[in-house]
Amino acid sequence: MRLILLFSISSLLLAWAAASEPSVKDYERLRELGQNPRNGPNLLGRTNLFHKTRHAQKKTGSSARAVEDYLLPSDVEPVSYEVQLIPYLQNSPVPGAEFTFDGRVDIKILADRPTSTVVLHAEQLNILNIGVTQDTTGLVVPVIDWNLVTDDRHFLTINLAESLLSGQEYHLNINFTGILNSEGYGFFRSRTTDENGNTGWVATTQFESVGARRSFPCFDEPASKATFTIILAQEPGYTAVANMPLESTYTSPELPAGWTFAKFLPSPRMSSYLVAFTTSNYARLESTKDSRFAVWALSKDVQKGEYANDIAPDHFNYYQTYTNTDYGMPKVDQLAYQDFFSGAMENWGHISYVEDLLLWDPATGSQASKQLATQVISHELTHQWFGDIVSPLWWSDLWLNEGFATYFEFYATGELNPDWLMDQQFQTDNTFDAFDVDAFAFFSHPVHADVDSPASIDGIFDTMSYNKGGCLVKFMLNLLGPTNFRSGIIDYMTKMAYGAAHQNDLFASLEPHVPAGILPDGVTLAQVMDTFTLQEGVPAVTVIRDYATGTAQVSQTRFSVSTSEQWLIPLTLTTQSELNFANQVPKSWLLTAESSIGSAEGIPADNEWIIVNIQQTGYYRVNYDQTNWDLLFAYLNDIATADLIDPLNRAQILDDSLAFGITKQLNYKTALSSTLYLRHEKEYGPWAAALRRLEFIRDRMYQTPETASLFNKYLSTRLDNVFQHVSGLSVDSAESHATSITRNLISKWACNTGLESCNQQGQALLKQWQSTVQPHVNNPLKEDIKSVAYCAGMRFGNLEDFNFLMSQYASAKSASEQTKLLGALGCATDASILQRYLEETIRQPASVIRAGDALSVFFSVYSNPIGTELALDFLIENYSELKNIMNVGLALAGISEKLNTQSHYEKIVVFMQDHMEELSLEDKAFFASALTNLSKILDWNADHLAEVMLFFVENQP
Numbered sequence: 001m002r003l004i005l006l007f008s009i010s011s012l013l014l015a016w017a018a019a020s021e022p023s024v025k026d027y028e029r030l031r032e033l034g035q036n037p038r039n040g041p042n043l044l045g046r047t048n049l050f051h052k053t054r055h056a057q058k059k060t061g062s063s064a065r066a067v068e069d070y071l072l073p074s075d076v077e078p079v080s081y082e083v084q085l086i087p088y089l090q091n092s093p094v095p096g097a098e099f100t101f102d103g104r105v106d107i108k109i110l111a112d113r114p115t116s117t118v119v120l121h122a123e124q125l126n127i128l129n130i131g132v133t134q135d136t137t138g139l140v141v142p143v144i145d146w147n148l149v150t151d152d153r154h155f156l157t158i159n160l161a162e163s164l165l166s167g168q169e170y171h172l173n174i175n176f177t178g179i180l181n182s183e184g185y186g187f188f189r190s191r192t193t194d195e196n197g198n199t200g201w202v203a204t205t206q207f208e209s210v211g212a213r214r215s216f217p218c219f220d221e222p223a224s225k226a227t228f229t230i231i232l233a234q235e236p237g238y239t240a241v242a243n244m245p246l247e248s249t250y251t252s253p254e255l256p257a258g259w260t261f262a263k264f265l266p267s268p269r270m271s272s273y274l275v276a277f278t279t280s281n282y283a284r285l286e287s288t289k290d291s292r293f294a295v296w297a298l299s300k301d302v303q304k305g306e307y308a309n310d311i312a313p314d315h316f317n318y319y320q321t322y323t324n325t326d327y328g329m330p331k332v333d334q335l336a337y338q339d340f341f342s343g344a345m346e347n348w349g350h351i352s353y354v355e356d357l358l359l360w361d362p363a364t365g366s367q368a369s370k371q372l373a374t375q376v377i378s379h380e381l382t383h384q385w386f387g388d389i390v391s392p393l394w395w396s397d398l399w400l401n402e403g404f405a406t407y408f409e410f411y412a413t414g415e416l417n418p419d420w421l422m423d424q425q426f427q428t429d430n431t432f433d434a435f436d437v438d439a440f441a442f443f444s445h446p447v448h449a450d451v452d453s454p455a456s457i458d459g460i461f462d463t464m465s466y467n468k469g470g471c472l473v474k475f476m477l478n479l480l481g482p483t484n485f486r487s488g489i490i491d492y493m494t495k496m497a498y499g500a501a502h503q504n505d506l507f508a509s510l511e512p513h514v515p516a517g518i519l520p521d522g523v524t525l526a527q528v529m530d531t532f533t534l535q536e537g538v539p540a541v542t543v544i545r546d547y548a549t550g551t552a553q554v555s556q557t558r559f560s561v562s563t564s565e566q567w568l569i570p571l572t573l574t575t576q577s578e579l580n581f582a583n584q585v586p587k588s589w590l591l592t593a594e595s596s597i598g599s600a601e602g603i604p605a606d607n608e609w610i611i612v613n614i615q616q617t618g619y620y621r622v623n624y625d626q627t628n629w630d631l632l633f634a635y636l637n638d639i640a641t642a643d644l645i646d647p648l649n650r651a652q653i654l655d656d657s658l659a660f661g662i663t664k665q666l667n668y669k670t671a672l673s674s675t676l677y678l679r680h681e682k683e684y685g686p687w688a689a690a691l692r693r694l695e696f697i698r699d700r701m702y703q704t705p706e707t708a709s710l711f712n713k714y715l716s717t718r719l720d721n722v723f724q725h726v727s728g729l730s731v732d733s734a735e736s737h738a739t740s741i742t743r744n745l746i747s748k749w750a751c752n753t754g755l756e757s758c759n760q761q762g763q764a765l766l767k768q769w770q771s772t773v774q775p776h777v778n779n780p781l782k783e784d785i786k787s788v789a790y791c792a793g794m795r796f797g798n799l800e801d802f803n804f805l806m807s808q809y810a811s812a813k814s815a816s817e818q819t820k821l822l823g824a825l826g827c828a829t830d831a832s833i834l835q836r837y838l839e840e841t842i843r844q845p846a847s848v849i850r851a852g853d854a855l856s857v858f859f860s861v862y863s864n865p866i867g868t869e870l871a872l873d874f875l876i877e878n879y880s881e882l883k884n885i886m887n888v889g890l891a892l893a894g895i896s897e898k899l900n901t902q903s904h905y906e907k908i909v910v911f912m913q914d915h916m917e918e919l920s921l922e923d924k925a926f927f928a929s930a931l932t933n934l935s936k937i938l939d940w941n942a943d944h945l946a947e948v949m950l951f952f953v954e955n956q957p
Contacts, residue, residue, distance in 0.1 A: 067394075067452035070153055071221065075115035078219045078226035079108040079169060080266070085215070086233040086255065087180055087203040087279060089189065093256040099180040099189055101203075105216045107172040107226075108135060111164035118164075118172060121213035121220040122148055122156040124186070128175040130158055135169035152453050154213050154220075174217050184341030186214025191339040192281075195300045202238075202280035204335070204352065206342050209395060209461075210454045212272035222391045223500035225269040232277050234260050239284075241296060241333055242277040243267050243349040267348070268328050269498045271391045276347030278335055289313045297336040297359060304359035307370070308334055308377055311416075315378045318412050322486060323385050325493040332384075334358055334377070344376050346383030346405075353380075356816070366783040367740040369816075371413075371420065379409035390493060393500040395457045399447045399533070400501060402461070403469020406430065407477075410470075420737045424685030426474070427616060427648055432655055432692065434467035435538050435621065439560040444536040447472065448503055464536075471619050472532055476525075478584040478617035479570060480514055488513040503533060520589045523568065531567040532619055539567045539620035540665070541590065543612055545628055550605030555594040559621050560663045566593060569620055571601070576608035576635065581646035584617055609635060615648040621656045629657065629670050636677035650681070651689035658693035662940075668947045672697075676955065678718040682725045684742045691749055697948060699898050700941060702865040710952040716753040717957040723750045729761040729789060731782040740784055747788045751795070762792020770804055776811045786817075790824030802833050810848045822853060826860025826867060834867045838874045842881045854886040862895040871895055872904060876911045880918065889926035896930040900941065905934045 287293035287309035295305025414422030492509035570586035661671030862871035
């Protein structure tokens with residue numbers, strides 16, 4: 001799903017661009033290890049949880065054809081479909097039909113103008129026959145022939161002996177066969193494993209963006225809406241589910257003995273990518289809160305759907321009330337799949353999830369996984385309005401789907417759970433990720449994207465459409481005010497319901513609700529937003545004050561890239577004496593490259609700080625003159641006043657200053673001075689902002705024990721207070737969710753940087769588990785602190801502890817527990833244990849470590865500073881064996897972030913020279929990218945390392 005960046009982008013993103021899409025196993029492991037395969041390693045673990053496509057391509061408009069060449073002719077349009085499918089799974093009674101399907105479709109089409117050709121989409125289907133009849137008379141229109149192109153347009157062109165008449169409706173009947181593929185896209189087979197380890201299969205769908213054409217011929221564009229009636233065959237013991245409720249079941253001579261057809265009621269008008277159906281042996285769990293809601297899952301897991309059944313009606317009702325628009329469907333089924341590549345998908349009335357994003361067990365689940373499930377469910381329910389009821393006119397406006405769903409998964413979850421700090425998490429998990437990706441021209445693209453081919457469409461299911469799109473929704477909401485924005489959204493939904501929208505339709509609906517005086521004279525909301533949606537990049541606003549006159553020069557450039565873009569930027573600000581962090585009304589607008597503002601805009605004449613971009617609702621960064629930075633830091637360093645600055649702006653100060661340090665727009669002494677006050681910071685958001693930036697610096701400091709110690713001592717002293725504030729590793733069942741997520745963030749860093757109290761508690765907890773009767777069955781540790789406790793125990797553990805955790809891994813029943821153990825085993829400080837751990841991966845098939853977990857082992861070792869060099873050497877020395885059991889390129893993309901010396905560079909060069917004939921093209925690209933990344937890191941070392949080290953020397957405890 002949601003497919004995310006620390007500012008270490010300069011050292012890792014090029015490697016990721018060369019990577020192939022990770023496997024499902026890679027995705028699951030990386031997600032739980034705190035990485036996210038959407039945009040590269042080392043991203044915050046959400047994403048993309050909602051990534052629904054097959055490609056990692058980030059550039060758009062990449063084909064040789066124009067977008068018009070990919071659009072179907074407008075001669076005819078679909079009115080309705082009746083789709084009948086007979087899927088054959090593993091135990092097919094029809095010889096040779098295993099994992100295939102038979103199908104027919106009856107499409108009622110309307111001729112908008114006379115035409116003797118009908119063009120629609122089909123992919124990987126075998127077309128058997130085609131017939132055309134007039135709707136009212138039943139007269140046959142002879143078909144001359146048809147042609148299915150083999151290129152990426154997937155056009156099925158039907159040539160007729162006579163023209164269709166304008167304004168008349170016709171039936172297009174097509175019989176075909178297809179493959180129940182294993183790619184997780186189109187109509188595919190999804191593997192299941194029962195409690196006894198037996199393999200089974202279900203047949204299900206994933207159509208976004210252009211997968212419906214793999215299941216049945218159709219007009220597979222989001223604007224081509226029609227009604228759909230689904231008829232799906234059910235083998236004995238299986239039940240079919242689709243977008244709409246069941247109408248009837250019946251037998252047919254077309255079916256094997258004992259099979260039945262399930263026919264579903266016609267749907268409302270909808271896009272083809274939202275059609276969904278499943279035939280499975282799942283159990284159904286109905287919500288006790290609202291009978292329209294049900295969870296479908298394997299019988300052994302379905303009770304874990306109670307949480308989803310409890311919260312989904314609340315989020316659903318929130319969105320229906322917010323939009324003042326009826327849902328339009330009679331039910332909401334949520335289906336959990338063990339094998340679902342796409343994370344989650346918002347099919348109207350039939351929402352699909354990989355099971356660990358829907359099913360949550362309060363007895364074993366962590367608070368973090370509870371929040372993740374909540375956000376994913378909320379995201380998909382947002383889409384029932386933003387995407388399903390109103391779809392994009394073309395994929396260029398994907399952000400109208402994903403931006404709204406991304407913003408509201410935080411906003412609605414926060415409204416329904418006020419103590420979850422969702423505003424802070426939106427900033428750290430979403431805004432900062434958007435800023436990071438948008439800063440680099442290679443990875444960025446306009447939110448309103450120029451896409452044409454299926455590959456380019458798939459390429460924009462990324463940080464720009466999701467994260468930046470969500471930021472722009474927040475931007476508009478705060479510019480108009482929540483009440484006015486909602487009124488505009490109600491108008492938008494009313495006008496566009498059951499239709500398809502361009503971004504201009506949204507802006508036109510919001511425009512009448514813009515408060516008087518908010519926008520500059522003669523400027524419309526669309527003109528403001530076009531500067532953010534039609535061009536890429538993050539604006540960087542620089543404020544240089546004249547303290548004698550009480551004025552300031554304000555200028556804008558694109559952050560980190562020397563280009564000439566300009567934006568229409570609202571300048572919200574507050575001052576030390578005002579301390580108003582609620583007023584989102586712009587004091588001024590920056591409409592050109594540079595302008596001057598003064599007292600009328602709130603600039604004070606005396607030496608008090610100003611903060612621009614209140615609560616960071618505007619999509620831009622802010623840099624100041626040295627005096628203003630110093631005033632801010634002095635205020636923050638005073639424990640009596642630090643909390644008077646809104647936590648969102650404290651996080652902004654940390655993130656902006658450290659980002660400007662990397663781009664040399666701020667010296668590192670000033671940038672790092674923003675972190676001095678952290679010794680008394682207790683809020684989640686500022687700490688999350690600081691740690692995501694400090695991780696990059698930490699990886700550069702971990703070159704020698706001496707430089708690593710400088711960093712660790714500095715940070716651990718600042719973590720001590722907040723670690724005590726969250727009661728260390730002691731979990732109270734009555735504690736707030738905010739305490740839990742803050743502990744999750746802080747405790748890992750506290751133990752990793754050597755905070756003694758953290759490591760002592762972690763070791764004690766691991767010993768407590770080891771001394772428990774039947775530890776393979778009984779684990780007294782709370783789910784939320786297991787990872788930290790396991791790691792702390794192993795950090796100071798011995799071979800006996802290593803063997804204990806290995807045996808626990810071997811017997812663990814859940815992938816989540818296995819992942820925690822794999823991560824902990826790499827925390828050892830004994831190099832011989834780490835070496836043994838790495839070697840376990842290539843002792844196949846005798847090893848305790850499963851081959852599919854080799855990448856996780858490698859990640860856990862190279863993430864340990866003691867193991868980075870070991871892991872690199874192991875990868876180089878054992879490449880021939882490792883390439884057969886893991887994605888070596890993905891492994892190198894990850895470790896390249898941690899490498900930091902000339903010696904590392906030379907090792908990769910020598911390896912490439914020695915193995916050039918053996919390396920695959922993909923791995924050559926990975927190794928070359930690693931060298932590029934490492935070269936950038938070495939440049940950073942030359943430019944900044946001495947200054948950074950001096951800062952830590954001067955600020956040791």
